[in-house]
Amino acid sequence: MKASRNTETRRQAMLQFLKENGRVSVEQLSERFQTTPRLC
16 A cells, blocks of 8 residues: 555656656656556
Protein backbone atom coordinates (compact mmCIF):
# COMPACT_ATOMS: atom_id res chain seq x y z
CA MET A 1 0.00 0.00 0.00
CA LYS A 2 2.68 2.44 1.03
CA ALA A 3 4.93 1.52 -1.90
CA SER A 4 2.05 1.84 -4.34
CA ARG A 5 1.12 5.28 -3.03
CA ASN A 6 4.76 6.37 -3.12
CA THR A 7 5.00 5.27 -6.75
CA GLU A 8 1.86 7.22 -7.61
CA THR A 9 3.21 10.32 -5.88
CA ARG A 10 6.50 10.06 -7.77
CA ARG A 11 4.61 9.62 -11.04
CA GLN A 12 2.52 12.74 -10.39
CA ALA A 13 5.65 14.71 -9.50
CA MET A 14 7.40 13.52 -12.67
CA LEU A 15 4.36 14.40 -14.78
CA GLN A 16 4.23 17.89 -13.29
CA PHE A 17 7.97 18.36 -13.84
CA LEU A 18 7.79 17.23 -17.47
CA LYS A 19 4.68 19.32 -18.06
CA GLU A 20 6.45 22.44 -16.80
CA ASN A 21 9.47 21.72 -18.96
CA GLY A 22 7.29 20.95 -21.97
CA ARG A 23 10.02 18.83 -23.54
CA VAL A 24 8.24 15.48 -23.55
CA SER A 25 5.20 14.79 -25.66
CA VAL A 26 2.09 13.07 -24.35
CA GLU A 27 2.77 10.07 -26.58
CA GLN A 28 6.21 9.57 -25.05
CA LEU A 29 4.75 9.91 -21.56
CA SER A 30 2.05 7.30 -22.18
CA GLU A 31 4.63 4.97 -23.76
CA ARG A 32 6.95 5.31 -20.78
CA PHE A 33 4.15 4.64 -18.28
CA GLN A 34 2.89 1.64 -20.25
CA THR A 35 6.35 0.05 -20.19
CA THR A 36 6.83 0.89 -16.51
CA PRO A 37 5.82 -2.05 -14.27
CA ARG A 38 3.04 -1.15 -11.84
CA LEU A 39 2.91 -2.22 -8.21
CA CYS A 40 -0.59 -3.23 -7.19
